[in-house]
Amino acid sequence: MFLSKNQIVFYEIMADEKYEKFVLEEDQELRISTQENDEENIEIEMVYGTGEIFGYELKKDVRYTFGQGDKFSIFSFQGCTLHVYGLGKFAVKPEVSKENPMIMYLQLHAGLEQMRKNADENSKKDKSTETENGGECSRGPVVMIVGPTDSGKTSLCKLLVNYAVRMGRRPVFADLDVGQGNISVPGTIGATVVEEPVSVDDGFDPNSPLVYNFGHKSPGFNLPLMNLYVTQMADAIRDQFKVNRKAEASGVILNTCGWIKGQGYEHLKHIAQSFEVDLVVVLEEEKLYTDLVRDMPGFVKTTWLPKSTGVIPRDQPTRMKARDKRVHHYFYGPKKELEPYTLEIKYSEIKDKIFKIGPSQGEGMFKISDVHPSEGKVLRNHLLGISFANSKEDLFNCNVAGFVCVTEIDTKSKIVTILSPQPELPADCLFVVSDIQYNYQKSTSHAMDGYWP
Numbered sequence: 001m002f003l004s005k006n007q008i009v010f011y012e013i014m015a016d017e018k019y020e021k022f023v024l025e026e027d028q029e030l031r032i033s034t035q036e037n038d039e040e041n042i043e044i045e046m047v048y049g050t051g052e053i054f055g056y057e058l059k060k061d062v063r064y065t066f067g068q069g070d071k072f073s074i075f076s077f078q079g080c081t082l083h084v085y086g087l088g089k090f091a092v093k094p095e096v097s098k099e100n101p102m103i104m105y106l107q108l109h110a111g112l113e114q115m116r117k118n119a120d121e122n123s124k125k126d127k128s129t130e131t132e133n134g135g136e137c138s139r140g141p142v143v144m145i146v147g148p149t150d151s152g153k154t155s156l157c158k159l160l161v162n163y164a165v166r167m168g169r170r171p172v173f174a175d176l177d178v179g180q181g182n183i184s185v186p187g188t189i190g191a192t193v194v195e196e197p198v199s200v201d202d203g204f205d206p207n208s209p210l211v212y213n214f215g216h217k218s219p220g221f222n223l224p225l226m227n228l229y230v231t232q233m234a235d236a237i238r239d240q241f242k243v244n245r246k247a248e249a250s251g252v253i254l255n256t257c258g259w260i261k262g263q264g265y266e267h268l269k270h271i272a273q274s275f276e277v278d279l280v281v282v283l284e285e286e287k288l289y290t291d292l293v294r295d296m297p298g299f300v301k302t303t304w305l306p307k308s309t310g311v312i313p314r315d316q317p318t319r320m321k322a323r324d325k326r327v328h329h330y331f332y333g334p335k336k337e338l339e340p341y342t343l344e345i346k347y348s349e350i351k352d353k354i355f356k357i358g359p360s361q362g363e364g365m366f367k368i369s370d371v372h373p374s375e376g377k378v379l380r381n382h383l384l385g386i387s388f389a390n391s392k393e394d395l396f397n398c399n400v401a402g403f404v405c406v407t408e409i410d411t412k413s414k415i416v417t418i419l420s421p422q423p424e425l426p427a428d429c430l431f432v433v434s435d436i437q438y439n440y441q442k443s444t445s446h447a448m449d450g451y452w453p
């Protein structure tokens, strides 16, 4: 009796589950935009055909969960059928669109792939005829994606990275947008060799990433420091290429921020020069394209591509929430699969080890000031980068091992409480305070409410 009753309940649940069916024809995409404060998730299942999200291939008959501000499209080259569950209270209904620049983006990928093949050939020549190799490059293409805010730069980077990985390549993705910090946390620039396709919900899987803690969401806050980190990152990637030929032949895909005017433009030129880019792709803005054609050296190819009409502009509150979500994912994982540690540290253990780097008012490029563990205003809720530097003077020449967040300061017992991804801090490390704050209490209560995915 019990058995058969359970069976009936099971079938009833299955029958009650409602989904909406979307049929995509060749070269069409389904655009989806969830809201940041949506409590409920949606699930998407591809039941027929082929489909991809920014180049990430969907598996058939698998349900993928999205929500809390995820915005994306499912594109199909050959057509597919999708079932979308949980659309009941959905504010923005998904929309099927035929208008998209995917063919042009695919041609860009094909061009990059040809350059990688050339790099492979040259690298073979390298070994057989070392002396005759004059000038030929065994490094794959370094491509920089630029454009105004909300022109689809990051999405195009994901697409190019995913297509490269699907071809068996191992490209370096370098994210120079400190406002979002796609590889680590906001306020950082990062680079990683990508081994697996990148999905929308998980973000980049940081495989020993190289991260610099700039400590602010706008590069203009301290442009000399930002430029210095860009140069250091480019040098570090070149060094990495010497020992990772596969990554070298795959090249670099560079994501930039939407600051393209005045000093922002000069900053883009600095990036291009440091990374020795081969190709600059300008999205949307024609003036930026003509300026770059004029200012880039002759051997750099510059192309213009339209922005996708599917790109969804984000206002400041949305960006703030996205930054908070990014930090939350850093500590807890995109699927809450991580458990950070709460560590209590005596003032005496970290005294003389906390610093803040600011723009210089007088001589010198930057100002490094000491921060005492009791300085609640500077430290509470702030992220601290754990620097590989051995001395104060070395702080702006070093990348970081990771981040902790100061959650409490007890001035009576002289103890600082921090949230840390690791159970112990590296021995003798130095900390650099970031302006990026993370409201730990608020975010954890949200997490319990199911606010975060």
Ligand SMILES: Nc1ncnc2c1ncn2[C@@H]1O[C@H](COP(=O)(O)OP(=O)(O)OP(=O)(O)O)[C@@H](O)[C@H]1O
Pocket (backbone or CB within 6 Å): 029, 031, 032, 070, 071, 072, 073, 147, 148, 149, 150, 151, 152, 153, 154, 155, 156, 177, 256, 257, 258, 308, 309, 310, 311, 312, 313
């Ligand atoms: N075809 C599409 N359909 C639906 N959403 C899309 C599409 N393309 C991009 N988006 C979404 O639009 C938003 C903005 O795109 P994206 O982040 O790529 O722009 P961006 O130029 O990098 O912006 P920013 O200047 O803020 O860095 C993102 O949430 C992205 O996921």
Ligand SMILES: [Mg+2]
Pocket (backbone or CB within 6 Å): 153, 154, 155, 177, 180, 256, 257
């Ligand atoms: Mg972006």
